[in-house]
Amino acid sequence: MLVRDVMRRPVLTVDERATLRSAYQVMQDHHIRHLPVTRAGKLVGIVTDRDIRLAVSPLAEGGPRHLEAAVGSIMSQPVLSADPLDPVEEAARLMRRRKIGALPVLEGEELVGIVTGIDLLDALVILTGVEKPSGRLEVRLPDRPGELGRLTQFLGREGINIHSLLTYPDDPKTVRAVLRVGTPMTHQVAEMLRIEGFNVIWPPQKKG
Known part of the structure; x- marks a missing residue:
């Protein structure tokens, strides 16, 4: 089974200039936890709902960010990614080793999908029959x-x-x-x- 068989598409993204408030709202509206971040349509990072909650928390290092701050100021970069033709077990191994919950999927420089831990659990269910x-x-x-x-x-x-x-x-x-x-x-x-x-x-x- 390959990443392309389990990845989610089309992919919701957010521009690096978008506010933390708007990015968090997108995640809430679509029941997702990870958003690839783009600049001029190209992938430059990724942000999670946890990243935003921590950024605006009083416990945040350096003090809380304002909800109108740009997503680009807290996104994780450089972003790890997968290829559509990667075996799902290789994606799972990378996510486990790096302790991350999602991998954007790139075909060349084009963002074509995203694979999450839930998607890999779905793959396990399918593979085990x-x-x-x-x-x-x-x-x-x-x-x-x-x-x-x-x-x-x-x-x-x-x-x-x-x-x-x-x-x-x-x-x-x-x-x-x-x-x-x-x-x-x-x-x-x-x-x-x-x-x-x-x-x-x-x-x-x-x-x-």
Whole structure:
């Protein structure tokens, strides 16, 4: 999945000369928290509702700004951005590393979208297939070639459709495979996998 698949467009922007009051009103009216800031139509910064609240607070460094102050006086710059063809996980990694809540999306110098933390959560929901009627399996596999294929081939032979499949490192020698499968009867599937020798983490084995 790419950034272009989850970014929001068209993008609301604010000119750097706009007042803090007007920028905050735009955010309130459109229920957003981030506004790219432009100069002559080009991206030069970004401002958030939190930036404005802090700027006008009595606790602001150097004293509170007036609501008629220009957005350009408090915007974050230079602004980090994403490309429409960036993988969503790369955008998520950048946002996490830099502790920011949104990335404007640039195609060349043209602002074509914005991706936020909520958009990345939406991407996670889509990638995991959780909104489809399905069941969840989690299996610990040895981290070596062929193990994931062995799991998917077994499910295929049993006529079990896989809606989504994600893997992540568990420890230096194993990985966990998290699957959404086309049946709610995951306890039965899990027992079949255990009989086949797979280490099933979820659903847990029934007692008794």
